[in-house]
Amino acid sequence: MDAQSLTYLFVALSFSLYIGIAIWSRAGSTNEFYVAGGGVHPIANGMATAADWMSAASFISMAGIIAFMGYDGAVYLMGWTGGYVILALLLAPYLRKFGQFTVPDFIGTRYYSTTARVVAVICLILISFTYVAGQMRGVGIVFSQFLNIPIFWGVIVGMGIVFMYAVLGGMKGITYTQVAQYCVLIFAYLVPAIFISMLITGIPVPQLGLGAEVADGSGLSVLDKLDQTLTELGFAAYTDGAKSTIDVFAITMALMIGTAGLPHVIVRFFTVPKVSDARKSAGYALIFIALLYTTAPAVGAFARLNFVDTVHNTQYTDVASWFKSWENIGLIGWEDKNQDGRIQYHPGAPFEGKPTFGPERRADGSRDVTNAPTASDNEVYVDRDIMVLANPEIAALPDWVIALVAAGSLAAALSTAAGLLLVISTSVSHDLMKKTFAKGLTDKQELFYARLAAVTAIGIAGYLGIDPPGFVAQVVAFAFGLAAASLFPAILLGIFDKRMNREGAIVGMLAGLIFSISYIAYFKFVAPETNNADYWLFGVSPEGIGTVGAVINFALAFVVSRLTAPAPPQVMALVDNIRIPSGVSKAQDH
Amino acid sequence: MDKNNGSKADTGYWRANLRLLGVLLSIWFIVSFGFGILLVDELNQFSFFGFKLGFWWAQQGSIYVFVALIFAYIHLVQKLDRKFGVSDEDEDPSAEGDA
Numbered sequence: 001m002d003a004q005s006l007t008y009l010f011v012a013l014s015f016s017l018y019i020g021i022a023i024w025s026r027a028g029s030t031n032e033f034y035v036a037g038g039g040v041h042p043i044a045n046g047m048a049t050a051a052d053w054m055s056a057a058s059f060i061s062m063a064g065i066i067a068f069m070g071y072d073g074a075v076y077l078m079g080w081t082g083g084y085v086i087l088a089l090l091l092a093p094y095l096r097k098f099g100q101f102t103v104p105d106f107i108g109t110r111y112y113s114t115t116a117r118v119v120a121v122i123c124l125i126l127i128s129f130t131y132v133a134g135q136m137r138g139v140g141i142v143f144s145q146f147l148n149i150p151i152f153w154g155v156i157v158g159m160g161i162v163f164m165y166a167v168l169g170g171m172k173g174i175t176y177t178q179v180a181q182y183c184v185l186i187f188a189y190l191v192p193a194i195f196i197s198m199l200i201t202g203i204p205v206p207q208l209g210l211g212a213e214v215a216d217g218s219g220l221s222v223l224d225k226l227d228q229t230l231t232e233l234g235f236a237a238y239t240d241g242a243k244s245t246i247d248v249f250a251i252t253m254a255l256m257i258g259t260a261g262l263p264h265v266i267v268r269f270f271t272v273p274k275v276s277d278a279r280k281s282a283g284y285a286l287i288f289i290a291l292l293y294t295t296a297p298a299v300g301a302f303a304r305l306n307f308v309d310t311v312h313n314t315q316y317t318d319v320a321s322w323f324k325s326w327e328n329i330g331l332i333g334w335e336d337k338n339q340d341g342r343i344q345y346h347p348g349a350p351f352e353g354k355p356t357f358g359p360e361r362r363a364d365g366s367r368d369v370t371n372a373p374t375a376s377d378n379e380v381y382v383d384r385d386i387m388v389l390a391n392p393e394i395a396a397l398p399d400w401v402i403a404l405v406a407a408g409s410l411a412a413a414l415s416t417a418a419g420l421l422l423v424i425s426t427s428v429s430h431d432l433m434k435k436t437f438a439k440g441l442t443d444k445q446e447l448f449y450a451r452l453a454a455v456t457a458i459g460i461a462g463y464l465g466i467d468p469p470g471f472v473a474q475v476v477a478f479a480f481g482l483a484a485a486s487l488f489p490a491i492l493l494g495i496f497d498k499r500m501n502r503e504g505a506i507v508g509m510l511a512g513l514i515f516s517i518s519y520i521a522y523f524k525f526v527a528p529e530t531n532n533a534d535y536w537l538f539g540v541s542p543e544g545i546g547t548v549g550a551v552i553n554f555a556l557a558f559v560v561s562r563l564t565a566p567a568p569p570q571v572m573a574l575v576d577n578i579r580i581p582s583g584v585s586k587a588q589d590h
Numbered sequence: 591m592d593k594n595n596g597s598k599a600d601t602g603y604w605r606a607n608l609r610l611l612g613v614l615l616s617i618w619f620i621v622s623f624g625f626g627i628l629l630v631d632e633l634n635q636f637s638f639f640g641f642k643l644g645f646w647w648a649q650q651g652s653i654y655v656f657v658a659l660i661f662a663y664i665h666l667v668q669k670l671d672r673k674f675g676v677s678d679e680d681e682d683p684s685a686e687g688d689a
Contacts, residue, residue: 066649071630071645071648071649073649074626074627074645074648074649077648077649077652077653078622078626078648078652078653081652081653081656082618082622082652082656084656084660085614085615085618085656085659085660088660088663088664089611089614089615089659089660089663090611207650208639210640210641210650211638211639211640211641211646212640213640221640222640223640223641223642223645239634239642239645245627245628248627249623249627249628252622252623252626252627253623274678274681275678276664276668276671276677276678276679279660279663279664279667280664282660283657283660283661283664286656286657286660287657290653290654290656290657293653294650294653294654297649297650579603579604579607580603580676581671581676581677581678582671582675582676582677582678582681583678583681584678584681
């Protein structure tokens with residue numbers, strides 16, 4: 001069988017598995033729909049959390065980003081794992097003890113205010129939609145590149161699958177599907193990584209291979225060879241960063257506390273039976289996540305080494321076939337500036353913007369890039385997202401590995417999309433309808449609205465995936481900053497500062513959210529030409545501004561709460577109650 | 591963090607818990623923001639299993655410590671729970687009936 005038939009086979013098999021699970025675990029009550037009945041085992045919940053958490057960005061893009069950022073890639077590695085320490089130590093156990101369905105539920109009850117609840121719902125929807133659009137796009141891209149299906153139909157198929165298990169199964173269906181999806185995605189990530197580590201260093205453990213000697217007789221370690229090769233070509237050394245220390249600090253912090261404030265991650269801890277199980281789940285989740293996150297830097301470094309080796313100074317007519325196939329889809333572009341027929345790879349953009357191509361091919365068969373060339377010596381444009389997807393081809397791995405990577409990236413994108421769609425629909429049916437605008441709903445009606453909201457959310461997510469407005473791709477990464485600046489401080493203060501009141505929380509959330517959105521919007525849309533360190537506040541880029549937003553949120557909430565009346569006694573009693581683990585109850589329908 | 595703690599039984603537990611959190615979060619901060627970011631250039635002068643040490647902390651070591659920290663917390667806070675009689679180990683919430 002060729003790679004494409006194998007890919008069809010793997011994708012079809014994994015999809016039937018997900019649908020089978022969905023039918024087996026159909027939700028019958030709001031309790032099952034929202035929190036899977038609250039009876040999920042901590043290890044299963046850890047796997048589900050890991051799949052929920054690791055998105056198309058983790059699976060497809062991260063290693064590629066690290067490959068091209070070198071040391072600076074650490075912001076993602078530490079930022080997206082360190083958040084689990086905060087979750088496990090500061091949030092998850094207490095939120096489980098609180099024992100309701102959603103993050104706005106906690107904020108609305110703790111701050112005895114419908115306004116606070118609605119503000120939390122707005123934050124949640126903003127965060128989740130920016131995030132989900134990227135997932136649907138990821139599904140579309142995988143379909144179009146591996147199966148030659150147009151992005152439109154790829155997204156439609158993805159929507160259908162998510163519809164099956166999210167709308168029918170709710171949290172229960174999603175949980176058990178995500179367990180399966182975790183297994184698929186981690187296997188698909190590790191297999192090519194192990195192959196490539198063997199190929200380059202002879203060591204089958206990528207985490208060790210990254211520090212080992214390159215098996216080419218040079219006696220250099222992988223990282224030393226990368227540093228040497230890249231500096232010769234004019235790049236900064238791989239192990240040095242280009243970002244300023246303060247920016248690395250701010251981005252890492254924003255990603256960490258943003259992770260801890262992401263509603264679709266937090267809600268996973270409502271599904272386990274006890275407080276001690278919520279702690280354990282966070283621990284297992286991080287083990288499962290760390291498996292991929294400690295492999296990614298190795299994949300990134302190997303990919304960069306491989307890329308330079310295969311591409312630099314190679315005659316176009318002799319270059320490996322993967323180069324040409326990605327060129328055909330427009331994710332690689334080559335402009336032979338010095339007319340020597342060879343590909344030269346150096347720092348800087350080769351030409352202005354993403355490549356556009358003329359209708360005719362050049363004499364050597366390469367595509368005719370029509371962009372205006374830059375003064376740089378660099379001749380190659382390469383989209384960073386292709387590194388993980390192209391890795392098996394670059395390393396000439398067997399076809400079934402390529403098929404596996406396709407199935408794995410779909411698992412990563414679909415599991416995250418489903419988790420996000422669920423928190424969106426839950427917050428609409430539960431927090432907006434039942435708790436705010438239609439208080440008399442029966443359990444059955446509420447379940448109906450939850451499903452209706454899930455269908456609507458899938459429709460919007462699909463639209464954003466098929467026809468993303470220009471801004472979507474750019475703002476996906478900012479979901480973390482928004483979560484860091486809005487929800488995280490309100491939740492943390494709700495647990496650790498008993499006196500914190502409604503006024504402080506609402507002012508803090510709104511200030512953090514509005515500040516961060518304005519800062520991002522200013523540098524991304526209003527004045528993108530000034531988006532550099534000279535103009536940034538304290539030298540913090542829009543990616544890291546969530547940290548400053550969170551500080552503003554904390555400070556304002558503290559000051560305002562001290563100038564207004566403290567939280568009422570029954571709320572203080574609630575805080576006392578969530579601080580001790582014993583006496584937990586099931587998440588209640590009410 | 592607050593002085594007007596309501597239920598007397600929980601005061602000691604909560605203080606002990608905050609102390610434990612303080613210790614663990616200091617380690618969390620030191621390995622990631624300390625070793626991986628602020629001190630990275632100094633540590634990079636040392637070599638560790640073929641890695642520059644600061645680079646290793648930033649891209650590998652901190653993640654291993656994060657995992658260890660969570661399991662250390664699970665273990666230590668469980669001991670606190672038992673000591674103060676607030677453990678939920680023997681509870682069976684499913685016995686309370688399905689909602």
